[in-house]
Amino acid sequence: IIRQGLMERKRMHNIIQELRGNVRVFARIRPFLPDDGEQGNDSETPSVYHFGDEQLSVANLSNPSQRHKFAFDRVFAPSAGQEDVFAEVSELVQSALDGYNVCLFSYGQTGSGKTHTMQGAGTGVMRGLIPRCLEQIGLHKITEEKDGWEFSMEVSFLEIYNETLKDLLRINLSQECKHEIKVGTDGRRTVTDLTVKVVDPNDRAAVDAILALAAKRRATGSTDMNATSSRSHSVFTLNITAMHVERNQVVRGTLNLVDLAGSERLDRSNATGQRQKETVAINKSLSSLVDVFTAIGQKSTHIPFRNSKLTYLLQPALSGDGKTCMIVNLSPTEASVPETLCSLRFASKVNMCELGKAKRTIGELKSEVSTQSNIASIKSGAVSR
Ligand code: ADP
Numbered sequence: 426i427i428r429q430g431l432m433e434r435k436r437m438h439n440i441i442q443e444l445r446g447n448v449r450v451f452a453r454i455r456p457f458l459p460d461d462g463e464q465g466n467d468s469e470t471p472s473v474y475h476f477g478d479e480q481l482s483v484a485n486l487s488n489p490s491q492r493h494k495f496a497f498d499r500v501f502a503p504s505a506g507q508e509d510v511f512a513e514v515s516e517l518v519q520s521a522l523d524g525y526n527v528c529l530f531s532y533g534q535t536g537s538g539k540t541h542t543m544q545g546a547g548t549g550v551m552r553g554l555i556p557r558c559l560e561q562i563g564l565h566k567i568t569e570e571k572d573g574w575e576f577s578m579e580v581s582f583l584e585i586y587n588e589t590l591k592d593l594l595r596i597n598l599s600q601e602c603k604h605e606i607k608v609g610t611d612g613r614r615t616v617t618d619l620t621v622k623v624v625d626p627n628d629r630a631a632v633d634a635i636l637a638l639a640a641k642r643r644a645t646g647s648t649d650m651n652a653t654s655s656r657s658h659s660v661f662t663l664n665i666t667a668m669h670v671e672r673n674q675v676v677r678g679t680l681n682l683v684d685l686a687g688s689e690r691l692d693r694s695n696a697t698g699q700r701q702k703e704t705v706a707i708n709k710s711l712s713s714l715v716d717v718f719t720a721i722g723q724k725s726t727h728i729p730f731r732n733s734k735l736t737y738l739l740q741p742a743l744s745g746d747g748k749t750c751m752i753v754n755l756s757p758t759e760a761s762v763p764e765t766l767c768s769l770r771f772a773s774k775v776n777m778c779e780l781g782k783a784k785r786t787i788g789e790l791k792s793e794v795s796t797q798s799n800i801a802s803i804k805s806g807a808v809s810r
């Protein structure tokens with residue numbers, strides 16, 4: 426009866442998810458910072474940005490009587506905390522635990538709060554989505570273990586820089602590996618020679634060590650926009666396997682957390698030489714992401730996933746019964762209005778998308794594991810995920 430209750434809860438959860446659609450878009454405006462060189466608006470001056478829970482508008486600077494209006498699944502005002510953002514994405518973490526392939530993106534210009542949203546700072550209230558997702562999975566693990574489920578979780582963290590994959594968790598820094606994306610028979614992606622760490626989400630010290638290592642390894646360069654602007658995409662991937670030995674069942678889900686490179690255009694960041702080459706490559710994979718969402722929005726029969734490493738790697742979360750959430754980070758300053766409008770227009774495009782929906786029931790998501798040796802090979806990691 427307890428088991429049935431759990432299955433029923435999961436079934437209801439899935440129905441609600443289906444109704445809400447498999448693509449979510451949230452906008453988040455960060456607070457003003459001392460470095461912005463602008464002040465927040467007081468009551469005397471009309472604000473450039475207006476926001477409600479699900480809408481926001483931006484002043485049309487060339488025509489003050491007009492405003493650009495946008496609607497999303499959720500809008501986070503500057504006062505929203507990390508816990509508020511996490512509260513909205515936690516059901517997608519549940520979907521990954523239920524066996525879906527899920528991707529969360531942070532998109533926006535450099536300095537808009539992408540890394541703050543994903544990674545955050547420290548281990549207190551400022552910690553971001555990655556550590557919070559791990560905590561939720563840890564709690565879920567404790568509950569489900571009482572019910573006879575065994576969990577294994579694998580973590581990898583890579584960076585896509587100039588269309589080249591880099592392993593952020595590699596031990597030997599002097600040895601550069603060439604990584605390739607391979608596709609399994611079930612469509613799942615694996616990356617060759619990538620460090621994969623088996624981690625207990627409840628082992629906080631181990632989790633913090635992995636995140637600290639990856640943060641240190643991220644390639645950064647400086648442009649006129651921001652002294653430490655990120656010129657690469659980082660992809661944090663969790664592969665979760667839950668197994669019920671007694672019932673010969675296994676559930677496999679994936680959660681990707683992607684901190685995208687700055688979306689600013691070349692002409693504003695004034696880049697030259699190597700920087701310009703990078704920006705073109707960065708824009709290639711970002712524009713491929715835009716192309717993919719455009720094609721999905723137009724219900725095109727050909728979705729150009731293969732045009733960039735990023736979209737090819739994340740294809741399972743961007744198609745079929747995958748689930749995607751785009752958090753569009755915005756700067757509050759008047760100077761960034763042109764950039765903000767670009768981000769919001771892209772976000773609106775994503776908001777129109779519905780993924781392919783090769784719908785599976787919970788029963789189908791749980792594949793039967795018929796033999797003990799099969800279970801043993803999954804445990805030892807011999808079976809590709
Ligand atoms: P990005 O990754 O988009 O370049 P960051 O996440 O590095 O931007 O944010 C730029 C700066 O703004 C950082 O100093 C960060 O701590 C700060 N910041 C961003 N969002 C918030 C927020 N919601 N609350 C407080 N500080 C923030």
Ligand code: MG
Nearest residue numbers: 539540541655
């Ligand atoms: Mg960043």
